[in-house]
Amino acid sequence: MRNILVTGASGGIGTALVNHVQSLGWRPFQVDVHGGDWSADLGVPEQRTLLCERIARSCDVLDAVVCCAGVAPPVDPEKIVSVNFFGVAGFLGRLLPLLQASASPRVVVVTSIASVHPVDAALMDLCLAGDELRARERAMQTGALAYASSKAALARWVRRTAISSGWADRGVLLNGIAPGTIKTAMAQPLLSTGEGRDKLARATPLAVADYAEPADIAPLLAFLASADARFIVGQIPFVDGGSEVLLRGEAPV
Numbered sequence: 443m444r445n446i447l448v449t450g451a452s453g454g455i456g457t458a459l460v461n462h463v464q465s466l467g468w469r470p471f472q473v474d475v476h477g478g479d480w481s482a483d484l485g486v487p488e489q490r491t492l493l494c495e496r497i498a499r500s501c502d503v504l505d506a507v508v509c510c511a512g513v514a515p516p517v518d519p520e521k522i523v524s525v526n527f528f529g530v531a532g533f534l535g536r537l538l539p540l541l542q543a544s545a546s547p548r549v550v551v552v553t554s555i556a557s558v559h560p561v562d563a564a565l566m567d568l569c570l571a572g573d574e575l576r577a578r579e580r581a582m583q584t585g586a587l588a589y590a591s592s593k594a595a596l597a598r599w600v601r602r603t604a605i606s607s608g609w610a611d612r613g614v615l616l617n618g619i620a621p622g623t624i625k626t627a628m629a630q631p632l633l634s635t636g637e638g639r640d641k642l643a644r645a646t647p648l649a650v651a652d653y654a655e656p657a658d659i660a661p662l663l664a665f666l667a668s669a670d671a672r673f674i675v676g677q678i679p680f681v682d683g684g685s686e687v688l689l690r691g692e693a694p695v
């Protein structure tokens with residue numbers, strides 16, 4: 443049995459993952475802002491610290507962590523950056539000792555197709571420098587670019603961290619997935635209006651017939667969190683019904 447910590451476990455993608463890993467016989471520890479086994483606001487530094495302390499008191503080993511927690515507009519840009527970037531990057535490093543105690547530790551981070559949308563480079567730099575206060579200030583100026591910037595910064599953080607000391611060299615394999623539009627509460631405000639659907643059609647065009655259900659991406663998350671994902675390091679596949687290819691064509695290989 444694998445111990446797996448899931449953040450955003452009460453959300454659409456998190457719930458689908460929890461259901462999937464339970465069907466595999468794994469033991470999920472669920473974190474969410476309200477509810478789950480441990481409730482914590484990952485957008486608040488002190489709560490991240492308290493959460494890590496509670497996790498360390500409760501288990502000796504973590505086989506996998508999957509970070510699904512995230513927020514999107516109309517949430518304030520500063521909150522978006524604190525949850526989506528620092529609620530992952532400012533949290534995972536402190537779980538490394540518990541992960542290193544596993545025979546096959548895996549970490550999976552949920553980024554977004556938005557990481558290929560226009561971003562604010564200065565905001566990304568502040569995130570990657572670990573400067574949460576200034577990143578929050580910058581996000582308020584950046585406004586609508588905060589979500590894409592937080593996810594693009596996270597994608598870069600995955601690549602740089604996956605190969606840094608204490609991770610792959612200690613067997614802790616870090617990867618991500620970048621979903622396109624998934625039919626969850628987060629996408630619902632856009633899916634429920636004609637204007638929103640037009641916006642989605644431009645931002646996440648589809649090569650397939652329809653947007654995905656959360657259960658469509660849970661198996662890939664579970665695979666990347668499993669002992670079977672043996673040689674994958676720092677990769678972030680787009681799981682998006684073709685959106686990234688339609689947006690970027692053949693260029694980035």
Ligand code: NAI
Nearest residue numbers: 450452453454455475483484485511512554623624626628
């Ligand atoms: P959701 O809104 O259903 O779930 C998000 C979960 O995160 C909720 O349970 C929420 O309570 C939790 N959460 C929010 N703020 C939190 C905080 N401060 N601390 C702890 N937990 C917090 O949305 P969904 O779709 O399941 O999103 C999961 C991830 O997938 C997010 O990171 C999102 O950015 C990403 N994503 C979603 C897409 C979509 O179309 N639904 C597309 C691309 C990425």
